[in-house]
Amino acid sequence: MIRLSNISKTFRAHTVLDNLSLDIASDDRVALIGSNGAGKTTLIRCLMGQYVHEGLAEIDGISPRHERTKVLSDIGFVPQLPPPLKMPVFELIHFSAGVCNASPDHMIELTERMGLDYSEVKTKPFNRLSGGQKQKILVAIALGRETKLLILDEPTANLDPTARQILFELLSERIDRPILISSHRLEEVSSLVNRVIEMDRGRIVLDDRVSDMVDGAALQKSTLVLTRPNDAFAKAIGEWNFTSDATELQWKGEVAAPDRLRFLGTLSRYAGVLASVQIEAVQEVQKGKRQ
């Protein structure tokens, strides 16, 4: 679906993307991670036809640079930094809906679902809203129209926990469609993705396809040891059907291999109480026992 071939981008002798090649299939849900300056946003801009670059960028065989309206009409985008638009919110929504041939009503409905009182903000200048309010509106615009690919550049940066949760609910409703999420926090987006691409200084340093690495039907046995009992952890791990001993310090259970990333994402929230984590393939364990 997406093909980036030998992409290089240089700003005044500073190479931001360095001969990068990447293929993203139509069933890939990609987390793009990396430190600041790794080249994530530049990669996204090249992908959306906003930058001139060396190499080839195509989405389903179409160049986003040369046929941008065709390509962009099927891409929902949320930028890392909300633009400082002075126009009122209703004007932004109606303009976006107008150029996307979409209905503003659905976008408005989504702003409400994200926890924003549309009637209160609709006449306010967009740049006067709080960071979270701006982000909710941009998310609503991106998700409130028919798109085939979502590109989200740090979409949760300004969102409160509730709005973040709603965003993930909205994204999980369209889990059958490809998504590219740039984020600093892998644990946060882990439940939504099946592929992790890490960038560093303009290159891809890790490309972890969860589905390739594990058998979809396989189970992984996990043993977790806590430093002290913790109610929140007990509730969260209970949802994974883990059981504990009487001390509630040791928890055991099995995780479906494709859920491994999401499971690790859950664990990362409780790093402070985790003493040890063991994960091993069930088949391997059974083979070991037979020997």
Place this chain on the structure above:
Amino acid sequence: MNTMRLDFKGSQRQADETGLSANDLLLTARLDVAESLRAKWFLLYSLVFGGIITSLFIFGLADSRIMGFTGLSRMLVTYIQLSMAILPIFVLITTVRSLAGDREAGVFEYMLSLPVSLKAWYWGRFIGRFAVVFIPVFAAMLLGSLYGVLKGADLPWREFALYTGMLVSLAICFLGIGFLISSMTRATDIAQGAAFFIWLLLLLFLDLILLGLMIQEQAPTGLVVIIALLNPLQAFRAGAMMIFDPQLIMLGPSAYIILDNLGYAGYLAWALFYPALLGLVLGTLGYLIFRRGDLP
């Protein structure tokens, strides 16, 4: 791996980069008009032109008789000369500030992630901005003239129509220059500096300043004429003079060169169409540069 293929052919879109969606063009133009109407510069701009007209009436210019011009003719002549001094710098500075400023602030990154063609985005803003800069100047002139008619003066329709055409042409010219500068520069400060420099340069080559000096210093006549013809401010100024002074007496000996080479109708046509044509050419050049480079 799933082999499902999503049809990524922009099914919702009819227009692409080879065409121009009228809907997108109008939406972008409307957006620019709305943005400008909210801006403080627009309020100041409207007040300046409204103030000029009001001042002309308050100071009784419409009733005065100077060099044989009376009533509304005199008022229009003064208004058009003042417009020539104010309109270009207003158009240049506000255009480059908003376009380069938007790009610098990251507005382009988001707005151009929407499926609007670059052609519709660029020319939509051009059209919107034209409406915003032209309407206050025209409205002030129109209201002033109507007020004069209500007071019993005769409205010189021919002059009024020609001045309107020349104002359209001047506005397009400086919009084209402003859009070109905005496409070429990435920083607002540099864009503003370049706009101011160009305005000063054009002012310098007006008949009263450098051209007068060149004639005095016996510079080649052809060179002086070419500079005068190519300077859109000079074309506008001499054209505006010609409307009420067909022999260009006020221009001095240069008038002979103009009238001998181009004639009355020829120079009037030049003054009416050359600035607009220049603006469109420079605007198109700006579009080509804008389309070719990094967008945000």
